[in-house]
Amino acid sequence: MNISMTHLPILLVAVPILMSALMIFLRSNANVQKWLNVSVSFAMMLISIILLLQVWNGGIQVYEVGEWGKYGIVLVADLLSSGMVVLSSLVSFLALLYSLDYIEGKSLNSTYHSLFNLLVAGLNGTFLTGDIFNMFVFFEILLLSSCGLVIANEKGGVTKSSDKMEATFKYLILNMIGSIVMLIAVASLYATVGTLNMADLSVKISAMTAAGTLPWHTYAIALLFIVVFGNKAAIFPMHYWLPDVHPTAPSPISAMLSGVMIKVGAYGILRVFFLIFRDALFLLQPTIILLALVTIIIGAVSAVGQNDVKRLLAYSSVSQIGYIFLGIGIGSVYALTAALVYLVNHAIAKSMLFLTSGGIIHHAGTRDMRQMGGMNKTTPIMSVAFLIGAMSIAGLPPMGGFIAKFILFDAGLRAEYYIPVAIALFFAVFTLFYMFRAWLLMFWGETRDVEEYGEYSSHKPSLMIALPIVSLAALAFIFGVYAEPLIALAQAIAEQLIDPQPYIDAVMTRVVR
Amino acid sequence: MNNFLLTLTISILFGIGTFLILRRDMIKVIIGLSVLSHAVNLLIVSAGVFENGKVPIITGSGHGGEITGTIYNDNLAEGIFAPLVSAGSHVEFVDPLVQALVLTAIVISLATTAFILILAYRIYEEYGTTDIRELRRLWG
Numbered sequence: 001m002n003i004s005m006t007h008l009p010i011l012l013v014a015v016p017i018l019m020s021a022l023m024i025f026l027r028s029n030a031n032v033q034k035w036l037n038v039s040v041s042f043a044m045m046l047i048s049i050i051l052l053l054q055v056w057n058g059g060i061q062v063y064e065v066g067e068w069g070k071y072g073i074v075l076v077a078d079l080l081s082s083g084m085v086v087l088s089s090l091v092s093f094l095a096l097l098y099s100l101d102y103i104e105g106k107s108l109n110s111t112y113h114s115l116f117n118l119l120v121a122g123l124n125g126t127f128l129t130g131d132i133f134n135m136f137v138f139f140e141i142l143l144l145s146s147c148g149l150v151i152a153n154e155k156g157g158v159t160k161s162s163d164k165m166e167a168t169f170k171y172l173i174l175n176m177i178g179s180i181v182m183l184i185a186v187a188s189l190y191a192t193v194g195t196l197n198m199a200d201l202s203v204k205i206s207a208m209t210a211a212g213t214l215p216w217h218t219y220a221i222a223l224l225f226i227v228v229f230g231n232k233a234a235i236f237p238m239h240y241w242l243p244d245v246h247p248t249a250p251s252p253i254s255a256m257l258s259g260v261m262i263k264v265g266a267y268g269i270l271r272v273f274f275l276i277f278r279d280a281l282f283l284l285q286p287t288i289i290l291l292a293l294v295t296i297i298i299g300a301v302s303a304v305g306q307n308d309v310k311r312l313l314a315y316s317s318v319s320q321i322g323y324i325f326l327g328i329g330i331g332s333v334y335a336l337t338a339a340l341v342y343l344v345n346h347a348i349a350k351s352m353l354f355l356t357s358g359g360i361i362h363h364a365g366t367r368d369m370r371q372m373g374g375m376n377k378t379t380p381i382m383s384v385a386f387l388i389g390a391m392s393i394a395g396l397p398p399m400g401g402f403i404a405k406f407i408l409f410d411a412g413l414r415a416e417y418y419i420p421v422a423i424a425l426f427f428a429v430f431t432l433f434y435m436f437r438a439w440l441l442m443f444w445g446e447t448r449d450v451e452e453y454g455e456y457s458s459h460k461p462s463l464m465i466a467l468p469i470v471s472l473a474a475l476a477f478i479f480g481v482y483a484e485p486l487i488a489l490a491q492a493i494a495e496q497l498i499d500p501q502p503y504i505d506a507v508m509t510r511v512v513r
Numbered sequence: 514m515n516n517f518l519l520t521l522t523i524s525i526l527f528g529i530g531t532f533l534i535l536r537r538d539m540i541k542v543i544i545g546l547s548v549l550s551h552a553v554n555l556l557i558v559s560a561g562v563f564e565n566g567k568v569p570i571i572t573g574s575g576h577g578g579e580i581t582g583t584i585y586n587d588n589l590a591e592g593i594f595a596p597l598v599s600a601g602s603h604v605e606f607v608d609p610l611v612q613a614l615v616l617t618a619i620v621i622s623l624a625t626t627a628f629i630l631i632l633a634y635r636i637y638e639e640y641g642t643t644d645i646r647e648l649r650r651l652w653g
Contacts (some may be wrong), residue, residue, distance in 0.1 A: 053541075058563075133614055133617075136622070137617060140621045140625070141625075143625075144624060144625060147632075148628075150590075161639075162636075162639040162640065163650060164651070165632060165635055165636050165637065165639060166648045166651055167652060168632060168652060169629070169632055169633070169636060169648065170631065170648075172625070172628070172629050173534075173542065173546070173629070174636075176546050176550075176629070177534070177546070177624055178548075179621075180549050180550055180553050183553045183556075183557065183618060184553055184556060186556040187553070187556050187560050188556075188560075189613075190557075190610075190611070190614075191559075191560035191584075226638060244651045248651070374565050405588060415644065
């Protein structure tokens with residue numbers, strides 16, 4: 001028992017990789033494949049929660065892969081990474097449950113399960129790794145598996161496969177350039193400092209700063225990392241792929257992409273900048289705040305004019321990731337707490353909204369909101385779910401989004417960033433407008449013209465589709481009325497980020513055996 | 514001198530790659546990405562060549578140990594045939610870690626390029642063109 005408890009970090013990475021290989025061999029037996037994958041995914045969720053509890057009670061866990069100490073690859077589970085792993089395991093379990101009924105059988109059977117497991121492995125690996133080159137490797141796993149998943153076909157086929165390929169092409173080209181930039185940054189960092197372990201990098205760069213021998217191009221490397229993680233998170237100059245990719249992906253994959261994948265960028269910024277480039281933060285924070293504000297504005301303004309429900313949600317993701325980066329850019333403990341609370345609430349609400357939009361599209365047979373209307377009567381469950389999600393994204397009490405926005409603006413005001421907070425607050429009103437415009441267009445008003453567009457599908461959402469939506473909606477509500485545990489966790493994470501000495505100590509006390 | 518040539522090669526490769534990914538033809542864009550990734554691979558390898566520094570190879574217990582600072586070579590006159598080394602002779606290394614890194618990077622870029630070539634072929638089947646400006650159905 002004791003031995004298995006210390007191996008939790010590697011289990012979270014290795015088991016999904018193993019499963020993805022196993023799923024290919026099981027493709028002749030669809031039922032076994034389905035239920036094995038769901039049960040393993042549920043087990044992963046439990047393991048991630050146990051890991052978070054262990055880290056909360058017992059401090060940072062370091063797992064050496066291959067006993068090479070700081071020279072080899074280490075997996076580090078501190079509060080931030082284990083918290084992110086819990087979030088990603090939760091969303092991926094619910095998305096997997098949803099996709100069993102949503103994805104077309106043939107696609108589901110042959111490649112979907114396998115690629116989905118690789119995506120989970122990539123996410124967990126990115127969050128847990130303590131080695132910056134290893135992070136690049138997991139980014140590539142993430143990229144390739146998500147490309148394969150975007151092309152997967154859903155039942156009913158509302159999105160043409162040529163659209164999917166076009167979106168994937170854009171996504172892949174931009175992210176390949178992103179990974180080339182990341183390699184340049186990692187190689188230059190290695191040539192400058194001579195290590196790839198993040199804790200070791202942090203120690204050495206601090207020592208060089210203290211001695212005054214830090215070369216100026218370290219700042220350039222830090223700015224390259226903004227490009228890398230900004231590309232993953234789709235902040236302003238690199239956001240153009242997102243509104244094409246997220247709508248064309250099947251809904252459970254949109255939920256994964258919007259809920260967790262773009263948070264990988266925020267995680268990377270938090271990890272790399274607050275651990276390695278602490279001394280460059282005076283340069284990075286204004287840059288991040290500026291980019292975050294432009295992202296908020298562009299996302300909000302573009303979302304207002306959309307008629308495609310998933311495209312609207314995608315632009316809303318662009319806008320909301322801006323708020324998370326605003327919190328990161330302000331950079332006090334309270335602001336980081338706010339950014340993390342915002343991140344969790346947005347992940348839950350947005351993945352719930354994307355799952356709901358899948359149900360809506362299935363019901364209406366189209367993605368165009370102008371061809372919907374009066375669906376409140378025909379599918380009340382989707383209506384309530386979309387309303388809860390819209391309220392959470394727009395920041396209305398009693399949903400989780402209200403708490404997140406409230407403490408974010410509070411933190412901004414206490415840190416005396418009046419103008420950024422004013423801009424963010426103004427565009428939060430836009431959020432309110434576009435989310436409720438979508439809800440009113442789809443669910444209120446007259447039922448659509450039956451002769452022109454046909455009847456709504458009378459097919460009721462199945463349990464597999466309703467259950468993930470209901471559980472995420474419940475979470476969005478719970479985080480609104482009982483937010484204290486989440487805020488306490490976020491605050492502990494933020495304190496660890498501001499003072500990374502425990503992280504460094506946990507990694508650097510290892511000896512090479 | 515050597516380093517100057519290496520730097521020049523890397524920068525020219527970066528230039529060619531950047532030029533190619535700005536072309537309209539999809540295949541040229543993909544070739545450009547390949548060239549760029551090879552330029553990065555060379556950059557990584559060049560990070561392991563030291564002129565006069567010490568190379569981080571762990572020997573013995575791993576706490577410091579013996580480190581050398583020279584390039585690993587055959588020396589026929591003294592009877593050194595790489596990698597067989599007689600006891601007591603002083604051998605020279607380059608940093609081995611970057612070569613492990615570059616191997617990983619090459620494999621990853623192989624996989625990504627294979628995927629994107631298949632994707633480009635399917636797009637050609639659907640759209641009937643490899644002109645990247647025709648790929649704008651989603652902007653409508």
